[in-house]
Amino acid sequence: MGLWEAFKRTFRLRPEQDKLLIVDGEKIMIQKFTLYQRLLHVGMFATFIWQVITGYPLKFYDTAWAKPLIGLLGGITGEMTIHRISGFTMFADFLLTVVYVLCLLIANWDLVKKDFFYYCKLVPGPTDITFIHYIKYLLGFRKVPPDWDEYIWVDKFDFWAVGWGMFAIGITGWILWLPEVFTGFLGLPPETIQIAYLMHSDEATLALGWIALAHMYMVHYGPAKFPMDWIWLSGTATEIEWIEERPRSYRRIIKAVAENEPHLLEKYPFLKERYQFVLEVEKLPEEEMIEKMHEYAHHLLEKEVEGRIA
Amino acid sequence: MKAFILGISSALALATASWGMGITDDGCLVCHRLKGLAVVKNNKVEDCSINEALYAHSIHRNIACTECHVKIQQYPHKPGNEKVNCATQCHVIDPSTNKPFSHADVYKTWKESVHGKNYEEAPNVYPYCTYCHTNKLLVDVKKFETLEGSFERCAICHQNKEWAEDRLAHVASREDIPLTKNGFVHQFIKTRRDGWEIVELCASCHEDEKKMEKAIEIEGITNKYEKERILKAVEAYKVTMHSKMLYLDRNDTRAADCLDCHTNKGGNFHDIFHKNDPRSSINAKNIELTCGRSTECHPLAFKDHMKNFATTKWVHMHPVPDTLGQKIVKFIEEFMFWLTTSVLLFGVIIVGLDLLKNLRRKH
Numbered sequence: 001m002g003l004w005e006a007f008k009r010t011f012r013l014r015p016e017q018d019k020l021l022i023v024d025g026e027k028i029m030i031q032k033f034t035l036y037q038r039l040l041h042v043g044m045f046a047t048f049i050w051q052v053i054t055g056y057p058l059k060f061y062d063t064a065w066a067k068p069l070i071g072l073l074g075g076i077t078g079e080m081t082i083h084r085i086s087g088f089t090m091f092a093d094f095l096l097t098v099v100y101v102l103c104l105l106i107a108n109w110d111l112v113k114k115d116f117f118y119y120c121k122l123v124p125g126p127t128d129i130t131f132i133h134y135i136k137y138l139l140g141f142r143k144v145p146p147d148w149d150e151y152i153w154v155d156k157f158d159f160w161a162v163g164w165g166m167f168a169i170g171i172t173g174w175i176l177w178l179p180e181v182f183t184g185f186l187g188l189p190p191e192t193i194q195i196a197y198l199m200h201s202d203e204a205t206l207a208l209g210w211i212a213l214a215h216m217y218m219v220h221y222g223p224a225k226f227p228m229d230w231i232w233l234s235g236t237a238t239e240i241e242w243i244e245e246r247p248r249s250y251r252r253i254i255k256a257v258a259e260n261e262p263h264l265l266e267k268y269p270f271l272k273e274r275y276q277f278v279l280e281v282e283k284l285p286e287e288e289m290i291e292k293m294h295e296y297a298h299h300l301l302e303k304e305v306e307g308r309i310a
Numbered sequence: 311m312k313a314f315i316l317g318i319s320s321a322l323a324l325a326t327a328s329w330g331m332g333i334t335d336d337g338c339l340v341c342h343r344l345k346g347l348a349v350v351k352n353n354k355v356e357d358c359s360i361n362e363a364l365y366a367h368s369i370h371r372n373i374a375c376t377e378c379h380v381k382i383q384q385y386p387h388k389p390g391n392e393k394v395n396c397a398t399q400c401h402v403i404d405p406s407t408n409k410p411f412s413h414a415d416v417y418k419t420w421k422e423s424v425h426g427k428n429y430e431e432a433p434n435v436y437p438y439c440t441y442c443h444t445n446k447l448l449v450d451v452k453k454f455e456t457l458e459g460s461f462e463r464c465a466i467c468h469q470n471k472e473w474a475e476d477r478l479a480h481v482a483s484r485e486d487i488p489l490t491k492n493g494f495v496h497q498f499i500k501t502r503r504d505g506w507e508i509v510e511l512c513a514s515c516h517e518d519e520k521k522m523e524k525a526i527e528i529e530g531i532t533n534k535y536e537k538e539r540i541l542k543a544v545e546a547y548k549v550t551m552h553s554k555m556l557y558l559d560r561n562d563t564r565a566a567d568c569l570d571c572h573t574n575k576g577g578n579f580h581d582i583f584h585k586n587d588p589r590s591s592i593n594a595k596n597i598e599l600t601c602g603r604s605t606e607c608h609p610l611a612f613k614d615h616m617k618n619f620a621t622t623k624w625v626h627m628h629p630v631p632d633t634l635g636q637k638i639v640k641f642i643e644e645f646m647f648w649l650t651t652s653v654l655l656f657g658v659i660i661v662g663l664d665l666l667k668n669l670r671r672k673h
Contacts, residue, residue, distance in 0.1 A: 057558065058551070058554050058558070061553075061554045061557055061558055062557075066558060067558055070558045070559055071559075075559045075561060075562055076555050076558060076559040076562045077559075077562065137667070138660075138663040138664060138666075138667055139663070176551075179608075179619055179622070179624075180608060180610045180611065180616060180619050183616075183618040183619040183622060184610060184613065184615050184616040184618065184619045185615070187615075187618065188618065189618060189635060190618045190619070190621045190622035190623065190635065191622070191623070191635040191636070191638060191639050192618075192622070193619075193622040193624045194622060194623050194624045194627065194629065194639050195638075195639055195642050197550075197551075197624055197627060198627070198639070198642060198643050198646060199642065199646055202646035202647065202649075202650050203646070203650075205650050206646075206649065206650040206653055206654070209650070209653070209654045209657065210653060210654065210657055213654065213657040213658065213661055214657040214660065214661055217661045217664070217665075222661075222664070222665070222668065223665070223668040223669065224668060
């Protein structure tokens with residue numbers, strides 16, 4: 001096997017049917033994140049926590065807790081050392097993500113050329129009309145939640161916001177760390193450091209504000225996820241969650257299994273039942289379809305509870 | 311005759327008291343040692359008493375009162391002439407030059423500096439020597455083991471132990487309690503105030519908007535950007551990394567305080583001039599050398615190609631939009647503010663609505 005084939009095999013996008021896992025021959029799970037993707041996320045949030053602990057006493061230097069916290073971190077020297085090591089690791093994590101995305105693009109270029117938005121699911125695209133539906137739903141102009149795809153608006157927002165954040169906070173962090181290098185040897189204008197400082201500080205507020213408010217609500221303390229969505233660790237979601245939260249993706253996965261691996265439908269009758277259900281609901285108008293899917297999810301949940309009681 | 315005897319007795323008593331204390335006080339302490347001695351000045355009671363024990367341990371303990379309070383020549387002295395003249399020569403002989411000691415050189419620098427040049431015109435606005443230089447008690451060198459070691463070594467050459475002790479105490483007074491690191495006395499700091507105390511001292515005037523507006527008026531500054539820069543100088547410094555380092559970790563003296571940038575390398579710490587004055591440490595031709603003073607933090611700053619680094623405005627962060635560069639910085643500052651505010655507001659609305667929807671669904 002040549003290098004190109006090995007590379008292509010490593011970074012080739014998984015076919016939709018490969019996202020479906022059958023556990024113990026009776027349970028469906030959906031795998032959303034691969035191990036590498038989960039590790040990138042762990043690297044990002046672990047360093048983010050350290051950056052907040054070591055960065056915020058500087059931002060809010062005149063508060064009562066800033067001085068004791070700096071003392072606990074080993075004074076300014078300790079604080080700066082941790083902040084820089086952690087920042088370096090975070091930036092390395094970001095670079096690994098960029099390299100990973102580039103590898104995915106190269107290895108799947110033939111597919112990407114065919115249907116860009118289908119294969120680049122994290123790029124904002126036509127399916128994001130669901131965001132308008134979501135707002136309508138929140139404001140009471142729609143009865144059911146949108147027909148969400150695999151990655152919804154908040155996933156995309158979080159992903160691209162980290163990209164922007166790495167520019168606004170990562171590169172500016174480097175500039176603040178090595179001001180003589182950027183303005184001296186690289187000859188950037190004097191305003192560079194001032195801009196870097198302002199952006200680094202404001203982006204820190206933006207990042208922590210968004211993560212603590214929206215991201216943590218969506219995956220931790222929101223009523224639907226409390227105490228947390230374990231997908232960050234396991235990479236997988238239950239079938240019921242996927243039907244309710246990603247109905248469009250669920251239908252696509254079930255159809256892909258039926259079309260590409262029909263023998264599985266023969267082996268597992270419950271898969272055949274799911275496929276028939278999907279074909280039926282797809283004939284309905286969009287809102288009615290979502291309603292039926294939610295009902296189906298509740299029906300599966302009831303069955304699961306009954307099974308547990310039995 | 312009685313008056314003559316009383317006069318002689320008083321003079322003897324004064325002389326004895328002064329000799330006993332080791333203070334050549336010109337008899338001033340006869341009255342000023344009284345606790346509660348006060349005058350009413352501008353409707354405020356001003357304490358005029360002097361604690362002779364404290365004075366006897368101060369840096370100026372060997373100087374007679376009238377050597378500095380030069381206008382006082384009679385008893386009772388006239389109100390308003392109690393001011394000290396720090397440029398005067400006193401009777402102390404500087405051992406390094408064998409000449410009478412004087413602060414005249416430093417005084418001359420101050421007189422030409424931004425602080426001194428208009429002092430006569432507005433003594434309530436500009437700081438005189440005593441505004442910053444409050445009298446300081448000497449360190450008793452014998453109380454510090456680490457200094458005692460040094461003291462023993464001094465005595466090898468300087469056989470007059472009292473003289474050596476006096477000089478060492480004088481030097482040691484630059485810091486309150488000498489720091490000991492790895493068994494050695496930490497190097498004497500450049501001033502007896504630490505970096506943050508210097509910032510607080512400078513801020514005590516520069517943060518006073520009324521005082522600064524008066525100074526702006528006296529200096530004849532009309533440019534609105536220049537005014538903004540002066541009025542926001544402290545606020546703009548306090549948000550910088552330099553300030554935060556000094557404030558958050560008082561043991562770490564690496565970061566630049568006001569004096570580090572506004573005085574010249576090798577100068578006498580009083581040479582604070584307007585940035586357009588070629589003698590100023592922040593003048594375009596000196597700025598790189600000034601930033602390069604810190605060999606620990608910015609050792610490359612004095613290199614030729616570091617002009618961009620040295621002329622950055624990050625030592626006073628807030629952009630004052632008088633140049634294109636600063637206008638861009640101001641725009642980015644506004645952009646980041648509105649970006650942060652709008653994104654977080656959006657987050658609050660979405661989370662709030664989603665929470666309401668979820669709660670309604672549950673019930």
